[in-house]
Amino acid sequence: MSGHDVRQLGRLRRALEDSLVDYIIENSTEQDEETANPPPSLGRLLYNLGLSAANASPKTKDHTPDRTVLARSHFPIYLHTKREANGDGNSQHLVTKKVWMNVIELPQDSETQEYHGRFLASRSFMNYYRSHFHCRVDINGVWGEDPEENLMCAPYVLITSDEKANVDKCIQYIEHRIRDHEEKFSVSRGGGRRVLKGERTES
DSSP, rough: OHHHHHHHHHHHHHHHHHHHHHHHHHHHHHOTOOOOOOTTTTHHHHHHHHHHHHHHOOTTTOOTOOOOOOEEOOOOOOOOOOOEEEESSSSEEEOOOEEEEEEEEEEEETTTTTTGGGGGHHHHHHHHHHHHOOOOEEEEEEOOTTTTTTTTOOOOEEEESSSSHHHHHHHHHHHHHHHHHHHHHTTTTTTTOOOOOOOOOOO
């Protein structure tokens, strides 16, 4: 495959990603134009796109599912809504920065079907994520009167940082907090517990 073909495939992949991003934004509840916060489903989409791109790369050696990957940042939202003209006169999204990203599934009450995630968003926890792990943590799908109304995926936690090691450490911390909560309130996750580094996968 020639260099031109590779560049062309890259442009096509970016155009497809932009279309998916546009779909999420256009089909989410209209937000205040001044806010920088993205639709709650956008982070999950960008993580999955980053994971897919990493799996397709011949340079990727680690194909562990649910691993931390480099992906387009979900924040701030204007990077996904404002456009600039390219050389052929068409418009495209602004070049967004890349961040290291991972997601964690939230536990659910089997009787009420309610997802539990607010316990991870206390002021002390949010400050700890930022100051100790240097991570941005977003808990999606557990807010408002109808938390899942504006969500196109299962509720989840999104962790991002400029450094991969920060995300990996924050993942471990949050996973243990979720496990403690599951034991205390008898809730569980459909996909089971996250397998952390050093742990064995249950057979």
